[in-house]
Amino acid sequence: MNNNINLTIDNIPVTVPKGSTILQAARQVGIKIPTLCYHPDQAVKANCRVCVCEVEGSRLLQAACSQPAMEGMVVKTRTPKVIEARKTILELILAHHPQDCLNCIRNGNCELQDLAAEYFIRDNPFELKRRGLPKDYSTPALFRDPDKCILCRRCIDTCSVTQSVNALGLQNRGFETMVVPSMGLDLIDSPCVMCGQCIHACPVGAIGEVEEIDKLLAALADPNKVVVTQIAPAVRVAIGEEIGMQTGELPMDVFVAGLRQLGFDYVLHTNFTADLTIMEEGNELLQRLNEGGTLPMFTSCSPGWINFCETYYPDLLDNLSTCKSPQQMFGALVKTYWAEKMNIAPENIYSVSIMPCVAKKYEASRPEMDDSGYRDVDLVLTTREIGRLFRMSGIDFTQLAGSDFDSWMGAYTGAGVIFGASGGVMEAALRTVYEVVTGETLQDVNFTVTRGIEGIKEAELDLAGTTVKIAIANGLSNARILMDQVRNGESPYHFIEIMACPGGCIGGGGQPITKANTKRVERIEKIYAEDEKMPLRKSHQNPEVKVLYDEFLHEPLGEKSHELLHTHYHAKNKKYL
Amino acid sequence: MDYKEILAQYRDLPGGIIEAFHAIQDEFGYLPEEAVLEAARGFAIPVAEAFGIATFYSMFSVKPRGKNVIRICESAPCHIAGATEVIAALERELGIKMGESTSCGRFALEFTECVGQCQGTPVITINGKPYTNVSPAAIPNILAEYKQA
Ligand code: SF4
Numbered sequence: 001m002n003n004n005i006n007l008t009i010d011n012i013p014v015t016v017p018k019g020s021t022i023l024q025a026a027r028q029v030g031i032k033i034p035t036l037c038y039h040p041d042q043a044v045k046a047n048c049r050v051c052v053c054e055v056e057g058s059r060l061l062q063a064a065c066s067q068p069a070m071e072g073m074v075v076k077t078r079t080p081k082v083i084e085a086r087k088t089i090l091e092l093i094l095a096h097h098p099q100d101c102l103n104c105i106r107n108g109n110c111e112l113q114d115l116a117a118e119y120f121i122r123d124n125p126f127e128l129k130r131r132g133l134p135k136d137y138s139t140p141a142l143f144r145d146p147d148k149c150i151l152c153r154r155c156i157d158t159c160s161v162t163q164s165v166n167a168l169g170l171q172n173r174g175f176e177t178m179v180v181p182s183m184g185l186d187l188i189d190s191p192c193v194m195c196g197q198c199i200h201a202c203p204v205g206a207i208g209e210v211e212e213i214d215k216l217l218a219a220l221a222d223p224n225k226v227v228v229t230q231i232a233p234a235v236r237v238a239i240g241e242e243i244g245m246q247t248g249e250l251p252m253d254v255f256v257a258g259l260r261q262l263g264f265d266y267v268l269h270t271n272f273t274a275d276l277t278i279m280e281e282g283n284e285l286l287q288r289l290n291e292g293g294t295l296p297m298f299t300s301c302s303p304g305w306i307n308f309c310e311t312y313y314p315d316l317l318d319n320l321s322t323c324k325s326p327q328q329m330f331g332a333l334v335k336t337y338w339a340e341k342m343n344i345a346p347e348n349i350y351s352v353s354i355m356p357c358v359a360k361k362y363e364a365s366r367p368e369m370d371d372s373g374y375r376d377v378d379l380v381l382t383t384r385e386i387g388r389l390f391r392m393s394g395i396d397f398t399q400l401a402g403s404d405f406d407s408w409m410g411a412y413t414g415a416g417v418i419f420g421a422s423g424g425v426m427e428a429a430l431r432t433v434y435e436v437v438t439g440e441t442l443q444d445v446n447f448t449v450t451r452g453i454e455g456i457k458e459a460e461l462d463l464a465g466t467t468v469k470i471a472i473a474n475g476l477s478n479a480r481i482l483m484d485q486v487r488n489g490e491s492p493y494h495f496i497e498i499m500a501c502p503g504g505c506i507g508g509g510g511q512p513i514t515k516a517n518t519k520r521v522e523r524i525e526k527i528y529a530e531d532e533k534m535p536l537r538k539s540h541q542n543p544e545v546k547v548l549y550d551e552f553l554h555e556p557l558g559e560k561s562h563e564l565l566h567t568h569y570h571a572k573n574k575k576y577l
Numbered sequence: 578m579d580y581k582e583i584l585a586q587y588r589d590l591p592g593g594i595i596e597a598f599h600a601i602q603d604e605f606g607y608l609p610e611e612a613v614l615e616a617a618r619g620f621a622i623p624v625a626e627a628f629g630i631a632t633f634y635s636m637f638s639v640k641p642r643g644k645n646v647i648r649i650c651e652s653a654p655c656h657i658a659g660a661t662e663v664i665a666a667l668e669r670e671l672g673i674k675m676g677e678s679t680s681c682g683r684f685a686l687e688f689t690e691c692v693g694q695c696q697g698t699p700v701i702t703i704n705g706k707p708y709t710n711v712s713p714a715a716i717p718n719i720l721a722e723y724k725q726a
């Protein structure tokens with residue numbers, strides 16, 4: 001049986017597999033059909049109608065994103081009738097939309113703005129009617145601006161299907177319809193875990209990160225402040241996308257030089273504390289295995305995941321590794337160990353982290369994160385915010401000479417690099433744990449089973465005669481599957497890595513707006529390419545981590561570590577799940 | 578009956594949550610927050626979704642409201658026949674705006690869509706009972722029936 005379908009679109013013959021939509025067929029031959037509610041990684045919603053096309057023999061225009069392609073179909077995507085209809089649809093959407101592009105976080109990167117330009121919307125014949133809904137700035141991580149919402153429902157899909165958090169839903173109907181957090185509450189009172197994935201899903205500026213660029217500028221302007229930054233593992237591969245480069249194109253040393261141009265006094269690396277995390281977490285795993293501690297142990301680097309565990313699985317908090325995330329380990333050390341080593345007064349240090357994540361903004365604001373005696377991390381900026389600063393600065397990165405990281409918390413290995421991708425923490429841990437336990441040198445450091453964007457990955461490892469079973473989940477709906485197993489006493493694993501965001505941190509809520517999972521896959525490839533090139537690829541080989549243990553911490557899980565690098569989390573007791 | 582018992586009666590019916598909301602609304606006059614939370618738990622759906630259902634249908638209210646619910650049809654035929662004047666008269670008589678309830682808790686004013694009585698526009702309903710060919714002058718008499726209750 002032939003499972004192909006032949007049709008023509010704008011007189012171009014197309015053959016597609018049965019079940020394809022007109023939109024898919026059109027994209028296959030490079031015909032662009034505008035969309036708003038359509039998202040390549042989600043179920044078809046077909047509520048915006050902007051993708052309408054003419055189909056011969058059908059009186060009504062058809063929505064290309066939902067209409068299946070059929071044998072012999074003749075589709076026209078550019079007739080005056082189609083253009084007229086799309087313009088009217090856009091005019092109707094815009095009639096209820098604040099005309100606020102100049103003040104908008106998505107100015108220059110907005111699907112609605114693009115279409116308004118492409119369809120040369122000028123004098124809107126419909127009466128402009130704003131809903132006048134208040135903005136929601138209740139979380140320190142992301143805001144909602146429901147007045148800009150075009151009701152495409154992509155965020156609801158992400159929050160409930162991809163993340164299984166179910167923080168968002170609809171309220172009312174007709175003109176009164178709104179997308180709201182549970183029970184119409186503020187986002188902070190809903191089960192929202194601040195992963196920020198809905199920011200990527202939103203085609204417009206109705207959801208965004210809480211911007212804090214002004215705080216950085218104020219610190220840079222203060223002569224008494226020593227502004228120190230850490231860069232998270234997943235940032236470099238994506239930052240180029242913000243400044244007109246390809247994914248992974250901006251070299252690390254040029255990135256560092258760019259940050260110095262912005263005025264940072266010291267540039268250090270979260271990869272350093274990623275390596276440190278492995279030393280602590282690897283040893284914690286061994287301790288739990290040997291001493292009958294709570295298993296499986298869960299990784300604890302992803303603050304969206306921590307929030308999820310505190311919200312939906314408070315009964316499993318003991319399974320969480322007590323290790324702080326690399327960001328917070330860095331924060332606790334930069335104002336103690338590093339300050340001492342550099343002879344800088346800790347109260348003058350302003351510690352900024354550059355993160356692929358909006359939940360990190362929340363994590364840094366947790367009241368308990370002050371073990372250094374100060375706020376461990378003063379400010380978290382996302383990859384997008386740094387992108388904005390770079391664009392504003394006008395730096396020509398093709399002309400900029402590279403620069404090295406500063407000392408004592410700037411060295412890193414390939415194991416730190418791969419923290420940025422789902423499976424990376426696990427692989428990094430295995431590289432170290434294997435050598436610690438067996439005393440042998442690992443011949444092939446590549447544990448490829450842990451890699452990739454697949455939702456749940458699992459593997460077994462022989463550690464000197466003991467079989468250790470591991471699992472990795474990215475995206476919280478996948479985490480939920482593993483958590484339910486643990487809750488029901490059916491989990492076969494010893495060690496589980498969880499990242500809240502699909503693909504891991506490379507797909508974090510603070511990364512350049514990510515319109516499809518294909519982009520996440522591309523970033524993952526660049527992460528492993530960087531790891532390949534590193535001379536050292538195991539965390540315990542990091543020379544500066546060795547110095548840190550020799551001079552300050554003395555041993556993994558020691559007294560100092562417990563004071564600065566470990567923590568405990570608490571049930572959130574949310575009511576509106 | 579409390580809402581847990583009401584919910585239990587509808588738990589196994591298809592689309593039971595809507596029926597359950599009807600029953601709770603009949604009992605309490607509106608859908609209290611706790612009832613929506615309980616329904617989400619009982620029907621094993623997220624609160625965000627239960628709230629979406631509770632606010633989608635105009636016959637449900639998630640805010641406390643007056644015992645006698647007066648609805649004015651705002652569909653085109655009633656509108657043309659003078660629903661606006663009827664609304665003004667009701668608002669004047671009760672001293673509240675559309676969407677509000679009287680402080681004594683006796684009356685609530687709401688809009689509705691066509692209730693299928695277009696032969697006698699304009700139409701209002703009180704607790705579901707239709708009154709056709711309503712004029713502003715007739716309002717005090719109609720309301721009198723409910724004022725004692
Ligand atoms: S959401 Fe898009 S169209 Fe709306 S104001 Fe912002 S940039 Fe403009």
Ligand code: SF4
Binds near residue numbers: 196198
């Ligand atoms: S940040 Fe994450 S949890 Fe919160 S509403 Fe958005 S998708 Fe849902």
Ligand code: SF4
Binds near residue numbers: 148179
């Ligand atoms: S907030 Fe954004 S993603 Fe969500 S429905 Fe509105 S426009 Fe769509």
Ligand code: FES
Binds near residue numbers: 035045046047064
């Ligand atoms: S993109 Fe097809 S209906 Fe929205």
Ligand code: FES
Binds near residue numbers: 693
């Ligand atoms: S239009 Fe009012 S009852 Fe039908």
